[in-house]
Each structure stands twice: as C-alpha cells, then as structure tokens.
Amino acid sequence: MQLSTSIWVWIAAFLTLTIYSFLYKDNPLYRFAEHVFVGASVGWSIAIVWHMTAIPYIGIPLRDAFVQRNWPGLIYVAIPTLLGCLYFFRFFPKQSWLARWPIALMMGYYCGISISPSIETNIFTQVQGTILTGFNPTSLSSWWALLLLIGVVSTLFYFFFSLKHEGIVGKTSRLGIWFVMIAFGASFGYTVMARVSLLIGRIQFLLHDWLGILK
Amino acid sequence: MKILTISFALLLSFSAVSGGVSVEDFPNDDGSSLIVRWNSTVNTEAAGYYVYRQDNPEDGYFLLSRIASPAETLFVDYDPRYPLSAGMNVSYKIVAISHEEEELEILGESSVFSSSASFFNGTKTNTFFATVIAFGLILYFINTIKKGKSLFIRKIAGLDALDEAVGRATEMGRPVLYVTGLGYMEDIATVASVNILGPVAKKVAEYESTILVPNFDPIVYTVTSEVVKEAYLEAGRPDAYNPDQVFFISEHQFAYVAAVNGIMLREKPATNLFLGMFYAESLLLAETGNQTGAIQIAGTDAVTQLPFFVTSCDYTLIGEELYAASAYLSRDPVLCATIKAQDIEKGLLMILLVSLSILSILNVFFFKSDIVWRLISAFFRVE
Known part of the structure; x- marks a missing residue:
C-alpha cells in the first residue's frame, strides 16, 4: 500500500467519496460536493464560452473588420451579435419582450435545419436498412432480416395515433410493443455493463491512484 | 436524358x-470542393504527382497533396486545412514525381477557376420530395380540421396521468x-418537451x-422561462408566476444531475416529469426520484435511455409518443393535423417497406434481375 502524495488525487478522492455518500442519504458533505461541482462547471463553461466563442467569433472578427474598414464584414458579425445581446433584456422586465426575438430566430432556425437530416437519417437510412434485399432461404441472416422487417412494421403500428388500437391494428401493435420491450431489455443489459465499467474505473482510481492497494 | 445532357454541357462550360x-x-x-483532372504522365520513372494550388498570384503555389499512383488522373480538392469557399479564384499545377519524390516534369497548370456553390443539391432530391409530401399532408389536414372535421387521437396512458400527477x-x-x-x-425531443411544458x-x-424547471442549456432556459410565464398568463394567474421557478444550473452533465438530485431530496417534489433528451443521467435522475416516492412520468426519443425510464418511472412516453404529447394535451387543431399527417407518412413508409421487400423476394425466385436493387438504390441514393 502506497498512499498518493499528490494533493489533487486526495481532493479528487475526497470529492468522489462525498458524492458516493449520497447513496446513504442527503448530507452536508454531498451538498458541499454538489455546490463545488455546479460552481466549478459553470465557471469553466463561462471561461470556455469567453475564450472559444466570444473572442474568436465576435471580438477578433469585429476588431479586424473595423481595422480593415471592412464594413460589410463588420455588419455580418455585428447583426448576430446584437441579436444575441437581446437575450440580456431578460434582466429588464419592461423590455424583456425583446428577448423573444432571438428565441424565435433560434427556434425557427433549429426546426428548419433539422428537417433534412431527420428525413435522411430517421427515415431513408432506416427504411433502406430494413428492406429485404437478396433474400436467401438457406441463409440465417435473411431470416433475421425478415424478422427485423416484421418487427419494424408491427412497431410502426404501435405508433399510429389516429387509429383505434382494436382488431388487427390492436393485435399488430401489441406484437410491436413486444418487439420494443425485447429491444429495451437488450439495451438495458448492454448499458448496465457500460455503467459497471465506469464504476470499476472509479474504484480503480480510489484503490490504485489514491490508496495504492492495486498495482 | 435531356436534362442530363444540358447539365453535362453546363459542367463542361464551367471548367x-x-x-x-x-x-x-x-x-x-x-463551393468547398473542386475537381482537378490531368493527363497521366508517360514518364516511366514517375511514381505519383504533387498537386499544387495557388490562391493568390502574389503568394505563389503551395503543395496541396501528394498522389501516390502515376495512373491517377483525378483529384478532389477538399481539405479542411486549406479550405475552399464559393467565389475563391484558384489555379492548380500538377507535377510528376519519382519514387524519391523528386519533381520530374510539370504536367501543366490550369487557368484561374472560381469555385461556386450549387443552387440545388441534387443528391437531396428524395429528401426534398419527402419534405414536400410531409408539408402537403400537414397543410391538407389543417385545412380539413378548419372545415370542422374532428380527428381522433388514441389514448396515451402517461399523458392521461398528468392531471392526476x-x-x-x-x-x-x-x-x-x-x-x-x-x-x-435543435433536438426534436427538446422542442416536444417545451411544447408539453406549456399545458x-x-x-x-x-x-x-408550484413548478420547478431546472435547465441545462442557457437557450433552452430562456425558452422554458418564456413558456412558463406565458402559461401563467393564459391561466389568468400572472401574479402567481415566480421567475425563480425556472432556472439555469450548469452545462456540465453530471453537475446538472447532482444539482437536480439535490433538489429532489430537499424540495421533495410530488411529481417528477422527465421529458426531453436524456443521456447517461436518465437512471440517476429517475432512481433518485423513485426513492423520494414521487409520481414519475418520463418521455424521450433516446432509445438507449428508454429502458431505464421504463424500469424506474410510473409512466413512460416512448419515442414518438413524446412528439404526439403536445397535440394530445392541447387538442390544438394544428398539432392534431400534424399527428394525422405523420400517421399517413408512416403508412406510406410501411407500404414502401413491405412492397419493396415482397418485390425483392419475388425477384430472387422469379425475375432474377438486379433491377430491384437498382430501383431501391435510385430511390434512396445508395451506392
């Protein structure tokens, strides 16, 4: 056993244990770790936004455009910057309605920009991957592909909202939810395994990096 | 065919x-890519080529890329290190090189070419038509509803429980x-969640x-605070709206989780609604909420997180049920029209899936032609 001599490892170990103390119940140590975590992450985010967004995308382009007398370039940067600044009007109750402008712009932009990728990835790629091509009765993978097709079609039935789930629609949608639950079971097991590996990583940190028990 | 011929002629004229x-x-x-072509070298010692580019005549040529095969006669200039943009005037020089990377001969220099952006991306024609069909159906059903026809939406258990919760x-x-x-x-699940937050x-x-809305993203925070404020106004209780009910926590995933878990333990909400986009924090949140004895209703389209919500929440909205929720709760005719339109689209896709699969099976046993695969490839633009 060889205890770590690094102060940072000790701090990390202390914070890890305080977070784990939540497993017992809410306590002052957990609250301390929670507040340190939130405060540090917000401070870090502000620094990142300042250095990686505000300076390179606003400060430097505005300065360069101004120095080079590049007025179209200046307007090109200034308009979105001003729109972004409208968010600050939330602090002034009487003018807070101005903050809705950038919100409306962002909502419209994101809704519009997600149309094409959504159709391509969620529809075309999925449909193309599900269509049976080159069916070979002697190949097991072809039968799996057929099962996949049945699963997709029956699951789609479950997600029909404007039809009553009765009769053939009801039975097919019930089959579909069975497929969904089997998929969830597999996904659950797979993800739990990944989470256990995270726990192992933390325990290794405590036993190896901090306490030096594990070699 | 005529269009193809014209396109080809135009392409040639723009080279x-x-x-x-x-x-x-x-x-x-x-406009971020250009195609460079040349005639292959006859020099038998040649082992490849250097591709040079000149962005500015004053700066001269710089080495853009090395082609390892003398048989190669085409290069696509798309390199994030040396980005091209629409309107840039560039010229290229191709030099044959030996195995020792010595320059053997200059094969030629192109004249100055200006890169341009395409008005329409032809590879997305299928997406365009799918969008037109989707929009057309939505407009049709909105029109139908406006004429007074009501649309049925099936029961969604998780949403029926909202009142009770x-x-x-x-x-x-x-x-x-x-x-x-x-x-x-930009996440559809977040947009759906914001829509449900209103009702x-x-x-x-x-x-x-009282409602507490902790936020992860500052933009989402501004939207949710506006939505909650608007909801209080609609309910005729603007005086009861407290801006501190909606707050920003952190953009760091686990810092956010630690804070929300703390809120659950200290404020002991009677109802927890987890609706939107979730990642690894889903189980941490839902499990803590479960321990506090709150009624929990979750909904997400994150397939990997849904199993955790199913196991630890009272009700779970699976995938598209989340999208349908806002229409279900508000019974807004426009939103109901979108649900109906989506159902028709799903029906069309199902017909496409089944018919093309049947055609494919028939093809294997009877027609024995690659026409089916070519048809599917053409439709989905798959290579």
Missing part, C-alpha cells in the same frame, strides 16, 4: 482547361419538477401549485 490540367466545379456542394402535487403542497433533459433547441405549467397555475 477551366489549360496545359492538360482542367478544373471543374464539384456538383451539389457549397399535478393534482397530487397540489394536494400534498409540494412542487412539480419538470426536467427538459440535456438537449438543445403542464398552465395546469399547475390553475391548481395554484
């Missing part, structure tokens, strides 16, 4: 040929916790209860 090196605009792009929080004198997840405004906040305002 710069000089000294055996030609430059063509890359089709269907934003908000009522329980009111009776217990505890708040409702509404978590929009870790998504941004939920309105119900909370009507019941004179």
Whole structure:
C-alpha cells in the first residue's frame, strides 16, 4: 500500500467519496460536493464560452473588420451579435419582450435545419436498412432480416395515433410493443455493463491512484 | 436524358482547361470542393504527382497533396486545412514525381477557376420530395380540421396521468419538477418537451401549485422561462408566476444531475416529469426520484435511455409518443393535423417497406434481375 502524495488525487478522492455518500442519504458533505461541482462547471463553461466563442467569433472578427474598414464584414458579425445581446433584456422586465426575438430566430432556425437530416437519417437510412434485399432461404441472416422487417412494421403500428388500437391494428401493435420491450431489455443489459465499467474505473482510481492497494 | 445532357454541357462550360490540367466545379456542394483532372504522365520513372494550388498570384503555389499512383488522373480538392469557399479564384499545377519524390516534369497548370456553390443539391432530391409530401399532408389536414372535421387521437396512458400527477402535487403542497433533459433547441425531443411544458405549467397555475424547471442549456432556459410565464398568463394567474421557478444550473452533465438530485431530496417534489433528451443521467435522475416516492412520468426519443425510464418511472412516453404529447394535451387543431399527417407518412413508409421487400423476394425466385436493387438504390441514393 502506497498512499498518493499528490494533493489533487486526495481532493479528487475526497470529492468522489462525498458524492458516493449520497447513496446513504442527503448530507452536508454531498451538498458541499454538489455546490463545488455546479460552481466549478459553470465557471469553466463561462471561461470556455469567453475564450472559444466570444473572442474568436465576435471580438477578433469585429476588431479586424473595423481595422480593415471592412464594413460589410463588420455588419455580418455585428447583426448576430446584437441579436444575441437581446437575450440580456431578460434582466429588464419592461423590455424583456425583446428577448423573444432571438428565441424565435433560434427556434425557427433549429426546426428548419433539422428537417433534412431527420428525413435522411430517421427515415431513408432506416427504411433502406430494413428492406429485404437478396433474400436467401438457406441463409440465417435473411431470416433475421425478415424478422427485423416484421418487427419494424408491427412497431410502426404501435405508433399510429389516429387509429383505434382494436382488431388487427390492436393485435399488430401489441406484437410491436413486444418487439420494443425485447429491444429495451437488450439495451438495458448492454448499458448496465457500460455503467459497471465506469464504476470499476472509479474504484480503480480510489484503490490504485489514491490508496495504492492495486498495482 | 435531356436534362442530363444540358447539365453535362453546363459542367463542361464551367471548367477551366489549360496545359492538360482542367478544373471543374464539384456538383451539389457549397463551393468547398473542386475537381482537378490531368493527363497521366508517360514518364516511366514517375511514381505519383504533387498537386499544387495557388490562391493568390502574389503568394505563389503551395503543395496541396501528394498522389501516390502515376495512373491517377483525378483529384478532389477538399481539405479542411486549406479550405475552399464559393467565389475563391484558384489555379492548380500538377507535377510528376519519382519514387524519391523528386519533381520530374510539370504536367501543366490550369487557368484561374472560381469555385461556386450549387443552387440545388441534387443528391437531396428524395429528401426534398419527402419534405414536400410531409408539408402537403400537414397543410391538407389543417385545412380539413378548419372545415370542422374532428380527428381522433388514441389514448396515451402517461399523458392521461398528468392531471392526476399535478393534482397530487397540489394536494400534498409540494412542487412539480419538470426536467427538459440535456438537449438543445435543435433536438426534436427538446422542442416536444417545451411544447408539453406549456399545458403542464398552465395546469399547475390553475391548481395554484408550484413548478420547478431546472435547465441545462442557457437557450433552452430562456425558452422554458418564456413558456412558463406565458402559461401563467393564459391561466389568468400572472401574479402567481415566480421567475425563480425556472432556472439555469450548469452545462456540465453530471453537475446538472447532482444539482437536480439535490433538489429532489430537499424540495421533495410530488411529481417528477422527465421529458426531453436524456443521456447517461436518465437512471440517476429517475432512481433518485423513485426513492423520494414521487409520481414519475418520463418521455424521450433516446432509445438507449428508454429502458431505464421504463424500469424506474410510473409512466413512460416512448419515442414518438413524446412528439404526439403536445397535440394530445392541447387538442390544438394544428398539432392534431400534424399527428394525422405523420400517421399517413408512416403508412406510406410501411407500404414502401413491405412492397419493396415482397418485390425483392419475388425477384430472387422469379425475375432474377438486379433491377430491384437498382430501383431501391435510385430511390434512396445508395451506392
């Protein structure tokens, strides 16, 4: 056993244990770790936004455009910057309605920009991957592909909202939810395994990096 | 065929040929790529080529890329280190090199070529038609509803429980916790969650209860605070709106989780609603909420997180049920029309899936032609 001599490892170990103390119940140590975590992450985010967004995308382009007398370039940067600044009007109750402008712009932009990728990835790629091509009765993978097709079609039935789930629609949608639950079971097991590996990583940190028990 | 011929002629007319090196605009792009062609060298010692580019005549040529095969006669210039943009005037020089990378001969220099952006990306024609069909169906059903026809929406258990959940929080004198997840405004799940927040906040305002909305993203925070404020106004209780009910926590995933878990333990909300985009934090949140004894309703389209919600929440909205929720709760004719339109689209896709699969099976046994695969490839533009 060889205890770590690094102060940072000790701090990390202390914070890890305080977070784990939540497993017992809410306590002052957990609250301390929670507040340190939130405060540090917000401070870090502000620094990142300042250095990686505000300076390179606003400060430097505005300065360069101004120095080079590049007025179209200046307007090109200034308009979105001003729109972004409208968010600050939330602090002034009487003018807070101005903050809705950038919100409306962002909502419209994101809704519009997600149309094409959504159709391509969620529809075309999925449909193309599900269509049976080159069916070979002697190949097991072809039968799996057929099962996949049945699963997709029956699951789609479950997600029909404007039809009553009765009769053939009801039975097919019930089959579909069975497929969904089997998929969830597999996904659950797979993800739990990944989470256990995270726990192992933390325990290794405590036993190896901090306490030096594990070699 | 005629269109193809015209396109080809246009393509040729937009190429710069000089000294055996030609430059063509890359089709269907934003002007960030160019195609360079040349005649292969006859020098038997040649092992490849150097591709040089000149962006500015004053700066001269710089080495852009090395081609390892002397048989190669085409190069696509798309390199993030040396980005091209629409309107840039560039020229290229191709030099044959030996195995020792010595320059053997200059094959030629192109004349100056200006990169341009395509007006329409032809590879997305299928997406365009799918969008037109989707929009057309939505407009049709909106029109139908406006004429007075009502549309049926099937029962969604998790949403029927919302009234009960908000009522329980009111009776217990505890708040409702509404978590929009870790998504941004570009995530469809977050947009759906924001849509559901409106009716939920309105119900909370009507019941004179309290809603807490911790946020992960500053943009989502501004949107949710506006939505909650609007909901209180609609409920006729603007005086009851407290801006501190909606707050930003952190953009760091686990810092956000630690804070929300702390809120659950200290404020003891009677109802937890986890609706939106979730990642690894889903189980941490839902499990803590379960321990506090709150009614929990979750909904997400994150397939990997749904199993955790199914196991630890009272009700779970699976995938598209989340999208349908806002229409279900508000019974807004426009939103109901979108549900109907989506169902028709799903029906069309199902017909496409089944018919093309049957055609494919028949093809294997009877027609024995590759026409089916070519048809599918053409439709989905798959290579």
